[in-house]
Amino acid sequence: MEQRRKLYRSEKDRLIAGVCGGIAEYFDTDPVWIRLVFVLFTFISGLGIIAYIVLWIITPRASSQEVLPQKVAKENINEMKDKAIESGQKVKDYVAGHKDGDTSADKKPEEDAGKP
Numbered sequence: 001m002e003q004r005r006k007l008y009r010s011e012k013d014r015l016i017a018g019v020c021g022g023i024a025e026y027f028d029t030d031p032v033w034i035r036l037v038f039v040l041f042t043f044i045s046g047l048g049i050i051a052y053i054v055l056w057i058i059t060p061r062a063s064s065q066e067v068l069p070q071k072v073a074k075e076n077i078n079e080m081k082d083k084a085i086e087s088g089q090k091v092k093d094y095v096a097g098h099k100d101g102d103t104s105a106d107k108k109p110e111e112d113a114g115k116p
Helices: 019-027 031-044 047-058 071-098
Strands: none
Touching: 019 031, 019 047, 031 047, 047 071
16 A cells, blocks of 8 residues: 655755755655745745745644644744744844944954964
8 A cells, every 4th residue: 555645844955944845855856946936936926935934834844743733833833933033133133233334244353463
């Protein structure tokens, strides 16, 4: 009897949430092609972002066991919230470093000239 495959978000091949990596694993293809499809749909109609978010919410992580869909959605929404807070903090720190034309946040720390 053939084992039924299931769609999961990838834990090992992920850039944001592992949606494209999981779809690529399911169809046994390169995730770059799946990402390109999402980017194309985003630029053509804007549906790529909406589809990605919906798949992020409803698709369980590969590490999760058989759980109720409501629990999967709740966990995924909490993960999205944490990722948004983390990204917002990075943007806030970046903007704070650029107030009043201060571009020192962009510069790399200079090494001591006397050290080899």
